[in-house]
Amino acid sequence: EPEVTQTPSHQVTQMGQEVILRCVPISNHLYFYWYRQILGQKVEFLVSFYNNEISEKSEIFDDQFSVERPDGSNFTLKIRSTKLEDSAMYFCASMRGSSGGELFFGEGSRLTVL
């Protein structure tokens, strides 16, 4: 069964460092997303990506964050100058179509900022 894969599963970094979280969406999917879940809180939308550009972003997704699809298969989330409050699970998700389709999530990357 096709699945969304994410790496690393857990990353520990020092405050102020840059982090890149990687995702390989399901191959025939067209819409890609990053969500974040701070421990004990709800899953929050960060950004959606379609046709090689950001299609929607939340107020959380400020200049500290960026996304890229460098090679047609990987989908990355870069967090510059990490802060303590960036510690969370980051989930990548993909969907084949935009209209009511199923969103498939990866297992997440746990980011711990010290």
Added chain:
Amino acid sequence: QKEVEQDPGPLSVPEGAIVSLNCTYSNSAFQYFMWYRQYSRKGPELLMYTYSSGNKEDGRFTAQVDKSSKYISLFIRDSQPSDSATYLCATPGGGATNKLIFGTGTLLAVQP
């Protein structure tokens, strides 16, 4: 007002019990509703998907939407220890890409 609200629990039931999980939503324009299951330290996985009002059944799971009261429910019959997880209700928030708006999730523990 939060767009989707959900009692975080935890909810503990004995094996075999009927479980009722509930959410309320604020925007009457929402039409699609999903229930996701999330095991500890895993990503959410889609359980049920409903459109508009009414019931939808899938095995031991029944999803119910009452648009008049903006209330959505998930019922689990004959609950099993393997059902122990966090259950998230969600709805597409509209916009260009149908991003999902999630409730906080209800942690369910089914005791053997």
